[in-house]
């Protein structure tokens with residue numbers, strides 16, 4: 688489905704980013720694994736991707752740092768020869784109630800989640816314009832649509848990502864660069880494994896499909912949006928939330 692395509696997935700050393708990287712590689716795409724934390728984990732993902740028969744390498748960059756990101760994109764284009772798919776996945780949370788939220792907690796979350804997506808999108812756009820084709824997929828969150836107490840910073844960033852998706856989709860449409868977002872709901876991760884039964888039950892009560900999502904559920908939709916099957920879709924945000932927000 689994606690044979691010969693070259694992809695960059697940000698924050699791909701674990702969690703949803705790792706699942707996306709593996710899914711794209713499963714479809715034949717070469718993948719640059721961006722990371723900012725553990726080099727060993729990024730290397731482990733690279734080795735998993737290589738076992739699937741694609742080219743892969745790790746590349747360190749803070750997505751919110753424009754000069755880091757420009758260098759990263761330069762390196763990818765020089766190694767792969769093109770860049771067809773960008774997945775803006777890197778994200779952090781710094782939860783706190785509004786009255787307790789520090790300026791620094793607000794800034795950090797906006798910088799990584801929103802500015803990071805802007806900086807990476809801008810950095811790949813010239814290359815994709817030259818190619819007259821590209822796919823950009825932003826990982827937002829369902830709380831960017833619904834709001835969520837204790838996450839003013841994260842919700843503002845993710846709502847911003849949805850706005851960025853629509854605007855960049857409109858700006859880049861004539862260049863055949865398609866920009867979409869996915870908005871995951873409650874996804875089963877190491878974090879949710881640690882919740883109490885009571886906390887899990889109250890989460891499930893909000894989900895019509897009565898189960899948490901998986902990283903693979905998110906990766907499947909990203910793969911679809913990156914593929915030829917999504918040729919006529921741009922500017923959309925697809926909810927992957929078991930029907931929680933409709």
Ligand code: NAD
Pocket residue numbers: 697698699700701702703704721722723724725748749750751775776777778779799803826827828829870871872873874875876
């Ligand atoms: P995670 O913490 O496991 O993964 C996030 C990754 O981003 C990590 O590898 C981290 O090192 C990387 N990262 C953080 N800051 C970075 C930076 N400045 N530059 C480069 N990389 C950076 O989290 P996850 O649950 O896999 O989340 C992935 C994405 O999905 C995030 O954007 C998150 O907001 C979104 N999301 C997650 C859920 C969920 O339930 N897990 C729900 C909705 C949306």
